[in-house]
Amino acid sequence: MxxxxxxxxxxxxxxxxxxxxxxxxxxxxxxxxxxxxLAGLANAEFAAVRDSVExxxxxxxxxxALLEKAGYVHVEKGRxxxxxxxxxxxxxxxxxxxxxxxxxxxxxxxxTG
Numbered sequence: 840m841x842x843x844x845x846x847x848x849x850x851x852x853x854x855x856x857x858x859x860x861x862x863x864x865x866x867x868x869x870x871x872x873x874x875x876x877l878a879g880l881a882n883a884e885f886a887a888v889r890d891s892v893e894x895x896x897x898x899x900x901x902x903x904a905l906l907e908k909a910g911y912v913h914v915e916k917g918r919x920x921x922x923x924x925x926x927x928x929x930x931x932x933x934x935x936x937x938x939x940x941x942x943x944x945x946x947x948x949x950x951t952g
């Protein structure tokens with residue numbers, strides 16, 4: 840598995856367990872938490888996401904770089920007054936990946952019913 844359309848490939852190969860629909864990039868708890876924090880928002884300031892997920896600036900930067908490279912997160916830099924600010928938002932691809940991943944988690948949980 841890797842990020843992206845893995846679930847579709849899993850089903851195309853005749854694999855039916857919902858774990859095949861999990862997005863490898865989002866199985867990392869911190870990345871999943873970042874994407875979840877952004878899921879319901881148009882955008883969020885870097886510091887707000889850092890505080891919400893309870894991680895360091897360095898950890899957030901590292902994980903956001905991976906999510907940005909995958910096309911899941913947009914990063915916008917700017918200023919508020921004289922202070923530099925960074926805003927994060929989910930791309931359409933990131934929103935879709937998050938929705939697929941959450942659906943797969945729910946399907947797995949429902950198996951034990």
